[in-house]
Amino acid sequence: MPEAIDLDVVRQMLPGTPYGTGVREIRPPVPFDDEAFEGMLARNPDDQEVWGIAYNGKTRHERQRFTIAHELGHFILHRGQQWSFNCDKQSVHTGIATLRDIEREADDFASNLLMPGDLLRDWISNQRIDLHVLSAIAKRFQVSFEALCIRFIKFTTQRAILVYWDNGYVKYEWRSSSAVKTRARIRRNADPQEPLPGTLAADASVDQEWDGTEMSAAIWCPEEARHMKLREFKHSFGARDRVLTLLLLESAEPRAWDRSWQDGESFDSFDQFVSNGQLPVR
Template identity: 85%
Template sequence: MNTPPALNGAIAANKVHHWLRAWYGADVPEAIDLDVVRQMLPTTPYGKGVREIRPPVQFNDDAFEGLLARDPGDPQVWGIAYNGSVSPERQRFTIAHELGHFVLHRDRQPRFHCDKESVHSGHETMRLIEREADDFASNLLMPGDRLREWISNRRIDLHVLSAIAKRFQVSFEALCIRFIKFTPQRAILVYWDNGYAKYEWRSSSAVRTRARIRRSGDPQEPLPGTLAADASVEQAWDGVEMSAAIWCPEEAPHMKLREFKHSYTSRDRVLTLLLLESAEPRAWDRSWQDGETLDAVNWRQ
């Protein structure tokens, strides 16, 4: 007898989508109604032993992201709090994240307090469950089948990705990260914070072809000759073509990439998207087949 796969964020979110289709009796809206999910979950196998998840409440604190907690006076009731001072899109992701804790982790502890750095700076168990809850939220809010349909056979630029983010009612950054996981293109996304690389995400095809950005120091700074290093360029949503070797040291000089740039309002945070020409995995380097599956790099520990 085959053992069913362990429950994770993607599997759980896909099952919730299955229940949502039954709930609506038709296609699920592009922008998931999280209040419907909240009310529905206690009636499903994922809500066993729970009578109610109360409506989320705001709690405004710069260091606070979200909270899931069991009512100490009634173990069949759970509640969610979120930071109401952030964008509506961020609020939606936080609430979906807390619902992920409800589905995946509530049997482990009665309270989950999520701050902005817990996914990166907490102990290993905390980092794992925070990432699992993020994975649930991403799959719930941005289902892969729809995203794959919307990006297939299209020339991708930041205008296209921004439009998709609006359809899902998620942040531009969250959509870009999700895009990296589903695009068949060789793609790299870098998040810059105060002039230094904080995170790098690579698509599966970028991983297979060993495409990664050139290390220039620790902490990593934007590379000379790139839009990321040019402070006079705030936005490049249509992209600029250049030699891929400027960014990626193992790329041949004739290979090209298109660099896109988005600067946030404060200009101290920047997203760089690199779309590289197609290439086959290098015949002399098949190590990715033996276990390199990570698509994200944390540059600043």
């Protein structure tokens, strides 16, 4: 079973690697209790060989770990560009392309650091997937359930679609590579998109369905043949205003006329970081 990456060991070892050239120390992360604050990486103005990390101490443990990993991503990828990084929830959506790009790169790095793709791929390929399995992996990696589900979509070989609903409307939709190859996509019924009739997502009486309910895939995906099935899973957060839907579809062949999926995957920044050695786990 995968274990959690020890971020403190990563922090301590970086100055002694080529990725920490010119840096003597990254000080232990410190909490900053301000709800509007997410995280920060900054160079010590009095000692240019020392860097520091701060994070929101009021957030959940999993969020704190992601923030620290995000700041380590800035350290490795971007510290040559500027001496401080003030990260908040809006940075990734800003209209400033450079800022938006580096924040997304740091997010990608954090995801790869905390949920190594090789470990996740090995684990999910050996068992029947449901939300119990994904929740257990999230706990072992010490990441949020939502973050693990997104990561699952990237690495699963199954045709899978993940939809996040916020107050009854789609906030985002992720499709696995095999879902893209076979043009599996959900039916559009409004703008903004609302849950489809006949689905668990639309059933207010169902808060959780972690084992999965089988139904015709065409209920969700109009281009699927009538004989195709899928399993729908549902997880409602807290006040039930936020909901995750996971759809696992039966296998199908790629659509012969659609070759857009052949563009290939991008090379993760984290993959480049670890290509010269292993990171510690605990």
